[in-house]
Amino acid sequence: MSDNLKNSKVGLTHQFEEIEKLIKDNDYITALAQIREVQSTGKLGSFSLPEEPFTEEVGHFYYSATKVLRHFGSYEEALETGQRAISIFIELHDELKIAQIQFLLGLISIAMGNLKSAEIEIRDALTGYKRLNDLEGVISCLSRLSNIEAIRGSYSKSIEYLQDALLYANKLGDSKKKAFLYGNLGQSFTMIGSWKKAERNLLLNTGLNRQAGNEVNLCKGLLSLGYIYFLKREFLKAKKLYEESLSLIQKNNCVRELTIYHEYSGELAFTQGDYQLAENHYKKVLEVMGKRAPEGDMISQTYRLLADLQLAKKEYDQAFSSCQKALEVSKSLGERIEESACYRILGQIYTVRNDKKKAQENFNKSISIFQEINTKYELAKIYLEAGKSNCYDYYERMKFLGRAEDIFKELESKYHLGLIKLAQSNLFFEKHEYENTSLFLKDAEKIFRELGEEKDLSLVKEFRNKLTKFNGELEVSNPETKYTFSQIITQNKKMLDILEEAKRIKDTDMTILIEGETGTGKDLLAKCIHYESNRKNKEFVMVSSAAIPKDLLESELFGFRRGAFTGASYDKKGLLEEADGGTLFLNEVADLPLFLQAKILGAIENKELTRIGETKSRKVDFRIISATNKSLEEEIKSGRFREDLYYRLYCIKFVLPPLRERKEDILLLIEYCSKVFSITDIQIPLEIFLNYNWPGNIRELENEIKRFIALGEKEMAVNNFDADCHFQPEESSLSSKLAEYEKEQIIKALKDSNGIIIKAAKLLGIPWTTLKNKIKKYNIKSPN
Secondary structure: OOOOHHHHHHHHHHHHHHHHHHHHHOOOOHHHHHHHHHHHHHHHHHOOOOOOHHHHHHHHHHHHHHHHHHHOOHEEEEHHHHHHHHHHHHHOOOHHHHHHHHHHHHHHHHHHHHHHHHHHHHHHHHHHHHHHOOHHHHHHHHHHHHHHHHHHOOHHHHHHHHHHHHHHHHHHOOOHHHHHHHHHHHHHHEEEEHHHHHHHHHHHHHHHHHHHHOOOHHHHHHHHHHHHHHHOOHHHHHHHHHHHHHHHHHOOOHHHHHHHHHHHHHHHHHHHHHHHHHHHHHHHHHHHHHHHHOOOOHHHHHHHHHHHHHHHHHHHHHHHHHHHHHHHHHHHOOHHHHHHHHHHHHHHHHHHHHOHHHHHHHHHHHHHHHHHHHHHHHHHHHHHHHHHOOOHHHHHHHHHHHHHHHHHHHOOOOHHHHHHHHHHHHHHHHOHHHHHHHHHHHHHHHHHHHHHHHHHHHHHHHHHHHHHHHHHOOOOOHHHHHHOOOOOOOOOOHHHHHHHHHHOOOOOOOOOEEOOOOOOOOHHHHHHHHHHOOOOOOEEEEOOOOOOOOHHHHHHHHHHHHOOOOOOOOOOOOHHOOOOOOEEEEEOHHOOHHHHHHHHHHHHHHEOOOOEEEOOOOEEEEEEEEEEEEEEOHHHHHHOOOOOHHHOOOOOEEEOOOHHHHHHHHHHHHHHHHHHOOOOOOOHHHHHHHHHOOOOHHHHHHHHHHHHHOOOOOOOOOOOOOOOOOOOOOOOHHHHHHHHHHHHHHHHHHOOOOOOOOHHHHHOOOHHHHHHHHHHOOOOOOOO
């Protein structure tokens, strides 16, 4: 061997040792400078060929270079140097180095989003480490296989790998490895919604890393622990940990951890309502990772988060574009949790676009994936969003919200329970069930006030203002003053007789059955009886049999014990128990399923109930009032209602007359609504209102008055008007009658003004341009 070759070998070996020392000291900047020096001076020369005697040193150099390049996110170059290194050590039959480099190549493939290649490389490395009985190597491979399963959404497998790895780490007594595994376990438990286990493992992780002075791993643990506090909405704790991690990230130039910091900080800013700051953080992630790993996992996550942000800002086209980018990358990576989150966002976008079919299709895809991989938090979020979507019917939405509520209770996420109460309030509002709207809104407000959630409290206030406008009530929190017999507006003899009898029996325990068409005021009468009775200081609990999904009805009515069935993660008091000492109002009682009728009958007869999953009964004392718009006698004949239950419910029966049989009350009701809605300058067309048949009864009358207030001065909604139709009181819609009435008044005014539009407009008290448009709309010809 020539002196030049010997000197080159010694020089390269010395430089390799120096680079390895720099890596060990986490001085990657200097290490990279050394690597670039070797490359630029051409010291490798012919030593890169396997047949040369110095290939072992060259192999070590390429291995070190691969580690440094990976640290800085130069993945393509890192793969190239890694392949050079492994080809050298294969020739040298160095199994340990082969396993080490295979593992390293697996890490690079994970960062680049190539999970299939990553799994192959790491499994090969695991085989090599086991053959060599290298426990440290085995631990590292198991933890990274866990990482791959986590990306795929297989969190149960991910946790199994980590727990196996922790057994090996305990054998070694290696605190550094244990810290690393605790960190990964914390992240996996985070994803399945086990936040307490996640927090416990991450506290162990950060504690061990602080003790060891391992700043790079400490910054990772701090980010993960901060994210747990973010999920628990402990924002100050989260921000403090993020900022602590940032100082370590900058000190050690950790590129990937820097992008995670920006991603987490962006989510925090978004949740706190600072959309601009959130967008700035996301753009920094895309800027860094777009250059280094444009098809990596960070890219798909960030585009998905950006889509959520754009959706909140009502930038629907931009949100759709960002979501499609995220979906494309996540599907190519097999990253199922991100793919599912994208489907959730698409469902929300299609809801806004009123494309029911595509909205349901995407929501259902998201739900299916989240159910399969069992990510509780994300699953609860999609249930909540599906429950808010009007692309499903009322009962499906109520069912989704119920499922979300069960999961968030298990997660102990009180804030999200407030969001569910708000969503349920909106749902009741859409059904014109204003009392339930008010009650659920009050529950949401209480939660947000306890948590200090000012942004959500402002949403509650905004919604309450809307409710006030439609419900005509300034305060709903004091039902004792609201529900009195004097509040029932009537001069109809039959109604007056019903009220007199209701006053006589209000303080008894007799069961009351109220029958009547929809909108006749059955629930109002029930509330008046309760709040005028000696039970008024206890709860009035309304159970709407048709509004609660049948598979949830039994548990809602009777409650359950923790562990009684899948999802029963807490003890729950049922509605019957809630009514103890007060009144249980069974609304739409005819819709009670047969399997529950016998159980309710037993509760009424024995004054006791048993929660699902318990054997010991509980004493209850409630008064039963039930209501139906169906004939229970007919339901009994058809076999849909138990006769013995009917007689238990029917001590006193009130049959409320429809509004068409209470024509004398219409003017009184219009006058009352006029006061409630503060009508001063709008003239209600009394003749039309008096002649109309009112199939929806008082509820329809109230809604039509509201609509007339909203549209009367502009233009009534008369889409059903047919210029050639004849006036038919029993069949025509109110809108058609109002249009007919308006048309007649216009024709009369034109005749009285000899066809001069300006004069006719003055007679009608409307602008002449408005009159001109109405003449055109009704195709009215000038009078002769």
